[in-house]
Amino acid sequence: MGMTMTQKVLAAHCGAEKVEAGELILVNLDLVLGNDITSPVAIAEYNKLGIDKVFDNKKVTMVMDHFAPNKDIKAAEQCKMCRNFCGAQNIEHFYDVGQMGIEHALLPEKGLVVSGDVVIGADSHTCTYGALGAFSTGVGSTDMASGMATGKAWFKVPSAIKFTLKGKLNEYVSGKDVILHIIGMIGVDGALYRSMEFTGEGLKNLSMEDRLCMANMAIEAGAKNGIFEVDEKTLEYVAEHSTRTPVVFKADEDAVYDEEYVIDLSEIESTVSYPHLPENTHLAKDSGDIKIDQVIIGSCTNGRLEDMIAAAKILKGKKVADGVRCIVIPATQKVYLDAMEMGLLKIFIEAGAAVSTPTCGPCLGGHMGILAAGERAVATTNRNFVGRMGHVDSEIYLASPEVAAASAIMGRITDPKEVM
Amino acid sequence: MKFTGNAIKYGDNVDTDVIIPARYLNTIDKKELASHCMEDLDKTFVTRVKTGDIMVAGNNFGCGSSREHAPIAIKESGISLVIANSFARIFYRNSINIGLAILECPEAVAGIGEGDKVEADLDNGVIYNRTTGAEFKTKPFPEFIQKIITAGGLVESIKKGIIK
Numbered sequence: 123m124g125m126t127m128t129q130k131v132l133a134a135h136c137g138a139e140k141v142e143a144g145e146l147i148l149v150n151l152d153l154v155l156g157n158d159i160t161s162p163v164a165i166a167e168y169n170k171l172g173i174d175k176v177f178d179n180k181k182v183t184m185v186m187d188h189f190a191p192n193k194d195i196k197a198a199e200q201c202k203m204c205r206n207f208c209g210a211q212n213i214e215h216f217y218d219v220g221q222m223g224i225e226h227a228l229l230p231e232k233g234l235v236v237s238g239d240v241v242i243g244a245d246s247h248t249c250t251y252g253a254l255g256a257f258s259t260g261v262g263s264t265d266m267a268s269g270m271a272t273g274k275a276w277f278k279v280p281s282a283i284k285f286t287l288k289g290k291l292n293e294y295v296s297g298k299d300v301i302l303h304i305i306g307m308i309g310v311d312g313a314l315y316r317s318m319e320f321t322g323e324g325l326k327n328l329s330m331e332d333r334l335c336m337a338n339m340a341i342e343a344g345a346k347n348g349i350f351e352v353d354e355k356t357l358e359y360v361a362e363h364s365t366r367t368p369v370v371f372k373a374d375e376d377a378v379y380d381e382e383y384v385i386d387l388s389e390i391e392s393t394v395s396y397p398h399l400p401e402n403t404h405l406a407k408d409s410g411d412i413k414i415d416q417v418i419i420g421s422c423t424n425g426r427l428e429d430m431i432a433a434a435k436i437l438k439g440k441k442v443a444d445g446v447r448c449i450v451i452p453a454t455q456k457v458y459l460d461a462m463e464m465g466l467l468k469i470f471i472e473a474g475a476a477v478s479t480p481t482c483g484p485c486l487g488g489h490m491g492i493l494a495a496g497e498r499a500v501a502t503t504n505r506n507f508v509g510r511m512g513h514v515d516s517e518i519y520l521a522s523p524e525v526a527a528a529s530a531i532m533g534r535i536t537d538p539k540e541v542m
Numbered sequence: 543m544k545f546t547g548n549a550i551k552y553g554d555n556v557d558t559d560v561i562i563p564a565r566y567l568n569t570i571d572k573k574e575l576a577s578h579c580m581e582d583l584d585k586t587f588v589t590r591v592k593t594g595d596i597m598v599a600g601n602n603f604g605c606g607s608s609r610e611h612a613p614i615a616i617k618e619s620g621i622s623l624v625i626a627n628s629f630a631r632i633f634y635r636n637s638i639n640i641g642l643a644i645l646e647c648p649e650a651v652a653g654i655g656e657g658d659k660v661e662a663d664l665d666n667g668v669i670y671n672r673t674t675g676a677e678f679k680t681k682p683f684p685e686f687i688q689k690i691i692t693a694g695g696l697v698e699s700i701k702k703g704i705i706k
Binding site: 188196200246264268 | 555557559560563564565567568569570581583601602605606607608609610611613614628630632635636638639684686693696697699700701
């Protein structure tokens, strides 16, 4: 019986020839990540250990992105605690306001993750780096503390669900629509404890941004990780961003999967997750007259340059509807700068949108776009749980940048084809 | 490990955003976190929870964000044990790592109602509903996990050399 892609990465990191689903293993970590919310708890736990130095000051990274730029005094104290810790530990990759971006957009861009890595992050969307062919997964603060101290983490080896992709996406349809479609199909616990492995000839038609977006939301199906087979596009991306050498792991021909799905990309249409679960999917075109108050374009799911380009293409020369607040948040400083140089920010501002410095802010109801009771938002973020973006009586509709931009123009949820 | 308390029952997909809303994540003070526990799902929770009470829930409990503040808030509020049909994986490992006892047992979830008096004997793998007289068998934790819990959580197991 062969191994899945995930199992091969894990085996290589625990010194085993072979690992099997269900086995408990202790693996070596290539990177340990935390943010301004989870790191303070981790630092407090780390300090109880009595270990002077982290296992490797180049393999621990902290990104001040959630409540930064500091939204209040308490948030400022939390960032200060991280800053002080990273200073004392001489952490090489500490990203503060001015350098920081949303962690899961930033780390691949900075080349901190390459194919074949094992990464843990005290943030559930750490699964994003599976797009690069790495095993990466979200953990809590105590795991982060333990990872910083020992460079190791324990895992139960997961079984996997295989998604074979074929065909090509239609215009105005992107990775977000694919992953929302899949979550709608298998449910928010459809991949619980398991890997979601993506392969097939359709892969070549997905950009790295599409893949990062899809791997990002594996957690919304309950998965331990999402992982994409490495191809030329992956290797080009890694070579462009990192000086490290990628290691390519391919699933064995006789790998065993719990379930297998074939997804025809050409059949996917613009998809929206209605409140209050990502699995509650509907086609954008069937949305009728759902009026909206706010649109958020950004986040670790859809704040990359390609997302900015997609949104700008739709907003160009048009106006955000009266009564709608449209907030665009490039995910990193580089995305911000590139969007500026390409004239995208001008398009957003002329359309009547607000453009913000990178932050996770509104996605988790932190700051920069909180909803009042009864308000409704279309967001390119990843969760539409009760109260996630503000008041418990507000509503979030998850969608692609294309749908979000088109909806901003119409003032109601719509398929981008309606405005183009 | 034995636990006795009254059941406080919830449904499926209780996410970490309702367990502890992000607007309160600007602190790591355990008492403060506990004072907002379950706020966006059940405002009455903090006023009615008693030390030792047992939380009972459906599928995929603790889904969403990796915030350890969620199991911390539940533990600090006085809940001694969470029984659910299934747990989201990050919540599951966070609970073990901080020493909050959690257990998957769909039979017990089906057979325990709001307010029932529950007794759980994890050493012998039995849960009793003292209100109805029903009994439910459970599976023990894997040995590796038991070692972490017995040591008092992940940090303690590193200090004691169980994880090197």
